[in-house]
Amino acid sequence: MSDPVSTFQASILQHAKYSLGKEWGDLSGEDRFAAVALAVRDLFMDRMLETEGRYRQNDPKRLYYLSIEFLMGQSLGNNLVNLGMRDLCSQALRNLGSDIEEIEASEPDAALGNGGLGRLAACYLDSLATLGMPGYGYGINYEYGLFKQEIDDGYQREKPDNWLAQSSPWQIVRGDEACMVPVYGRVEHSVDRKGGYNPMWMDWKVLVGIPYDMPIVGYDGRTVNYLRLYSARSSHDFDMGIFNDGDYIKAVSQKISSETISMVLYPSDAVVAGHELRLVQEYFLVACAVRDIVRRFEQNHADFHEFPSKVAIQLNDTHPSLTVAELMRILVDEKEVEWEDAWTITQATLGYTNHTLLPEALERWPIPLFEYVLPRHLEIIREINRRFMDKVAATYPGDTGKLTRMSLFEETAPPQIRMANLAIVGSHSVNGVAKIHTELVETSLVPDFYRLWPERFNNKTNGITQRRWLLKANPALAGLITGAIGDGWITDLDRLRELEPRAADAGFQAEFRGIKRANKEKLAKVIRELTGVKANPDSQFDVQIKRIHAYKRQLLNVLHIIHKYLSLTEDGHEPVSPRTYVFAGKAAPGYWVAKQIIKLIHNVGSVVNSDKRANGWMKVVFIPDYRVSLAEQIIPAADLSEQISTAGKEASGTGNMKFALNGALTIGTLDGANIEIREEVGAENIFIFGLKADEVRSMREQRAYRPGKVCDEDARVRRVTDIFKTNLFSPREPDLFAWIYKTLLDENDEYVHLADLPAYLDTQDTAGKAFGDPAAWSRMAILNVARIGKFSSDRAVREYARDIWDLKSV
Amino acid sequence: MEIAVEKTGDVAVVEIPVEELDASNAGELKRDIAPVIEANKKVVLDLSRLRFVDSSGLGALLSCLRQLTGRGGDLRLSGMSKPVRALFELVRMHRIFDIYPTKEEAIKAFTG
Numbered sequence: 001m002s003d004p005v006s007t008f009q010a011s012i013l014q015h016a017k018y019s020l021g022k023e024w025g026d027l028s029g030e031d032r033f034a035a036v037a038l039a040v041r042d043l044f045m046d047r048m049l050e051t052e053g054r055y056r057q058n059d060p061k062r063l064y065y066l067s068i069e070f071l072m073g074q075s076l077g078n079n080l081v082n083l084g085m086r087d088l089c090s091q092a093l094r095n096l097g098s099d100i101e102e103i104e105a106s107e108p109d110a111a112l113g114n115g116g117l118g119r120l121a122a123c124y125l126d127s128l129a130t131l132g133m134p135g136y137g138y139g140i141n142y143e144y145g146l147f148k149q150e151i152d153d154g155y156q157r158e159k160p161d162n163w164l165a166q167s168s169p170w171q172i173v174r175g176d177e178a179c180m181v182p183v184y185g186r187v188e189h190s191v192d193r194k195g196g197y198n199p200m201w202m203d204w205k206v207l208v209g210i211p212y213d214m215p216i217v218g219y220d221g222r223t224v225n226y227l228r229l230y231s232a233r234s235s236h237d238f239d240m241g242i243f244n245d246g247d248y249i250k251a252v253s254q255k256i257s258s259e260t261i262s263m264v265l266y267p268s269d270a271v272v273a274g275h276e277l278r279l280v281q282e283y284f285l286v287a288c289a290v291r292d293i294v295r296r297f298e299q300n301h302a303d304f305h306e307f308p309s310k311v312a313i314q315l316n317d318t319h320p321s322l323t324v325a326e327l328m329r330i331l332v333d334e335k336e337v338e339w340e341d342a343w344t345i346t347q348a349t350l351g352y353t354n355h356t357l358l359p360e361a362l363e364r365w366p367i368p369l370f371e372y373v374l375p376r377h378l379e380i381i382r383e384i385n386r387r388f389m390d391k392v393a394a395t396y397p398g399d400t401g402k403l404t405r406m407s408l409f410e411e412t413a414p415p416q417i418r419m420a421n422l423a424i425v426g427s428h429s430v431n432g433v434a435k436i437h438t439e440l441v442e443t444s445l446v447p448d449f450y451r452l453w454p455e456r457f458n459n460k461t462n463g464i465t466q467r468r469w470l471l472k473a474n475p476a477l478a479g480l481i482t483g484a485i486g487d488g489w490i491t492d493l494d495r496l497r498e499l500e501p502r503a504a505d506a507g508f509q510a511e512f513r514g515i516k517r518a519n520k521e522k523l524a525k526v527i528r529e530l531t532g533v534k535a536n537p538d539s540q541f542d543v544q545i546k547r548i549h550a551y552k553r554q555l556l557n558v559l560h561i562i563h564k565y566l567s568l569t570e571d572g573h574e575p576v577s578p579r580t581y582v583f584a585g586k587a588a589p590g591y592w593v594a595k596q597i598i599k600l601i602h603n604v605g606s607v608v609n610s611d612k613r614a615n616g617w618m619k620v621v622f623i624p625d626y627r628v629s630l631a632e633q634i635i636p637a638a639d640l641s642e643q644i645s646t647a648g649k650e651a652s653g654t655g656n657m658k659f660a661l662n663g664a665l666t667i668g669t670l671d672g673a674n675i676e677i678r679e680e681v682g683a684e685n686i687f688i689f690g691l692k693a694d695e696v697r698s699m700r701e702q703r704a705y706r707p708g709k710v711c712d713e714d715a716r717v718r719r720v721t722d723i724f725k726t727n728l729f730s731p732r733e734p735d736l737f738a739w740i741y742k743t744l745l746d747e748n749d750e751y752v753h754l755a756d757l758p759a760y761l762d763t764q765d766t767a768g769k770a771f772g773d774p775a776a777w778s779r780m781a782i783l784n785v786a787r788i789g790k791f792s793s794d795r796a797v798r799e800y801a802r803d804i805w806d807l808k809s810v
Numbered sequence: 811m812e813i814a815v816e817k818t819g820d821v822a823v824v825e826i827p828v829e830e831l832d833a834s835n836a837g838e839l840k841r842d843i844a845p846v847i848e849a850n851k852k853v854v855l856d857l858s859r860l861r862f863v864d865s866s867g868l869g870a871l872l873s874c875l876r877q878l879t880g881r882g883g884d885l886r887l888s889g890m891s892k893p894v895r896a897l898f899e900l901v902r903m904h905r906i907f908d909i910y911p912t913k914e915e916a917i918k919a920f921t922g
Binding site for chain 2: 101181182185190193194196198200201202203204205206333334336376647
């Protein structure tokens with residue numbers, strides 16, 4: 001038993017027996033996954049310790065990526081791929097009579113995020129480790145991740161996702177590094193022993209943050225960083241005072257309320273203002289993270305003026321922007337650093353990434369709530385604002401408008417704190433996540449700040465890790481590419497350019513198509529199992545998978561489907577190629593419109609899929625419970641990638657990159673990173689349509705949107721919209737979708753669906769015709785793969801490291 | 811709470827006899843230490859057994875300090891563990907109290 005396979009096999013059996021207390025043959029699927037995961041964990045624990053030793057020896061600057069969400073998905077397959085051990089593990093499991101894919105599928109997704117923002121954070125951790133950079137994620141160890149989506153008669157139903165029910169084999173609890181977090185209370189204004197002003201935080205309650213580390217294995221396993229997730233615990237198992245008073249139930253419920261802090265991920269990516277629990281969650285993350293960062297700094301350093309040369313903190317959106325106040329509080333209150341120096345240190349340490357232009361998603365906290373939860377932090381923010389307002393007033397004398405717009409406080413009733421303004425004022429860098437998004441941040445979202453500090457603003461176009469999204473998710477295509485150009489692309493995605501000469505190679509195209517066909521067969525099987533619909537792998541797989549949101553315009557996609565259905569059934573126009581329309585995505589539980597769209601997709605699907613006239617030409621499927629592991633199955637099988645948001649609304653998108661990397665062509669608007677994808681792959685290899693962001697804006701400003709006119713001028717549009725006056729798609733629930741007619745014809749439709757519909761229908765025809773020429777389509781698809789190198793998260797992380805963090809590989 | 815008082819000259823040294831000073835026993839401490847504070851002007855509270863203190867516990871210590879200074883006396887703290895020191899710093903109470911590593915140093919600060 002000395003060869004690597006046998007050794008690994010023995011380790012799995014050892015964990016089955018001694019960690020799980022059962023023989024291999026008696027383990028459930030989930031337990032088998034746990035045994036394998038523990039055996040894999042053993043393999044990289046040494047590397048993790050070696051990595052920390054290397055860092056300690058070199059004392060490099062470290063990066064801390066603070067994010068309220070980390071959408072990690074499954075880790076086993078990814079860790080095996082990055083360790084180069086998947087074949088070995090597969091063989092060991094075969095020897096044990098198990099299938100690696102089944103074991104991998106048994107791992108629950110760590111769904112600690114809603115969508116793009118959280119997945120971006122996960123991709124960046126992969127790149128940091130692969131690049132050998134000392135970078136760590138800091139987040140919350142939610143006991144319940146994003147809800148599980150079930151579909152009942154076309155309606156979304158939410159079910160809790162208790163992903164930690166069996167505890168994660170990847171997590172290492174660090175009880176010795178727990179930290180105390182005070183919250184609530186009041187500030188007492190007193191004087192210290194020297195007679196100086198000394199505001200004291202009194203009558204607080206204390207939470208305890210317990211860190212759980214999730215190792216992040218870089219490609220080739222040389223560097224193993226970690227994601228540190230905090231669970232909230234009460235300071236005592238019970239508040240003994242209450243217990244002694246005999247109120248046992250109250251004692252227990254107080255414990256529960258402390259632990260509630262890390263119990264559940266907020267499911268909505270929209271409005272959370274006013275939710276005390278959310279504010280406490282954000283503060284809990286920030287307080288634990290900053291305390292831990294300061295603790296690590298103090299192990300080797302005493303002078304806080306060195307802090308920015310050893311620490312970079314990136315705020316992933318405004319959720320962790322309390323870091324500005326918390327770092328100031330620690331420096332001024334605890335470390336006795338002078339305010340001016342503390343402010344210089346704070347700004348030099350922090351960077352802020354903006355993720356949204358949607359005004360409703362910009363965080364604001366009502367001051368009464370904020371004061372109740374964080375009285376001392378409010379004082380600090382007031383002082384930051386007082387000094388900042390002085391500066392603005394001195395720079396722009398007499399310009400009260402600027403003071404009003406730039407203030408950290410909004411004079412509403414009740415007044416609110418603008419968290420984006422706090423993050424901007426407290427950071428040395430503010431970045432958007434795609435070129436157009438950064439331009440819009442500068443010109444539309446916060447133009448006053450851009451004029452004051454143009455040097456702070458910069459763009460960092462998002463990226464994705466090719467290790468998960470190609471090497472792991474699409475091993476056959478990864479193998480074809482490696483066979484053609486070697487494996488350099490795994491750590492240098494620009495190398496994919498070397499595929500360009502093969503794009504027109506008939507033999508290569510045939511292999512490429514064969515792989516796509518096999519991926520589509522696999523997905524068709526999944527679709528059959530999950531929805532009962534039989535999808536034809538030879539049809540064009542037209543895919544829109546993402547959060548369900550009005551601005552992402554799943555409705556526009558459905559309008560096209562209805563158009564094709566009516567063309568086929570009423571006009572007898574057969575499409576060039578059959579098509580399978582694939583949707584997946586979750587709607588925020590309180591978002592009625594999004595939930596209606598899910599119902600609409602199902603109802604359209606049931607009409608189309610059961611109509612014999614459409615049989616063979618069209619299928620519409622909604623795959624339930626969208627999550628990372630499902631995306632890994634869907635994306636490699638896609639032909640056409642739907643990226644059709646209203647221009648100016650999508651910050652970047654990263655799904656668009658994942659699809660192109662897997663050889664799907666994009667149909668999309670000039671929004672987010674689509675613009676840069678077009679620049680890279682060439683306008684001839686992407687299907688772009690619709691209004692540009694400035695056109696949408698000026699149409700809105702001039703109140704020039706006339707959906708009725710679009711209907712009058714385009715019979716296709718008229719027919720599609722009129723269908724919502726009938727009950728064709730809601731025979732059992734009359735008028736269910738009547739609201740859609742009103743929305744589409746509303747001149748105030750924020751998402752200007754009908755303005756883009758004619759161009760979308762035309763462009764869809766072009767995409768359909770193009771698919772009818774397999775050689776031409778394959779050439780375009782291969783060129784998409786070859787030219788997508790820019791969108792690696794390795795590139796993005798290198799740019800952050802160079803321009804913002806001053807972070808080096810160690 | 812059983813409070814042991816040790817006198818060194820005119821300095822009363824009181825050892826806080828618990829590991830956790832919180833809402834469950836802060837009132838008891840205040841009550842039981844009151845006679846010591848009334849009878850002495852120079853008091854050292856030795857916290858070397860203490861591992862956790864919550865805001866009620868800190869409130870009790872603050873009350874001792876204020877009573878003493880109100881009567882022209884003073885209070886010194888000694889033997890603070892790292893986590894307790896961290897909590898003092900967190901809420902800026904380390905600037906209110908005179909804190910010494912050991913009770914001997916605290917006594918010396920009174921007498922020297």
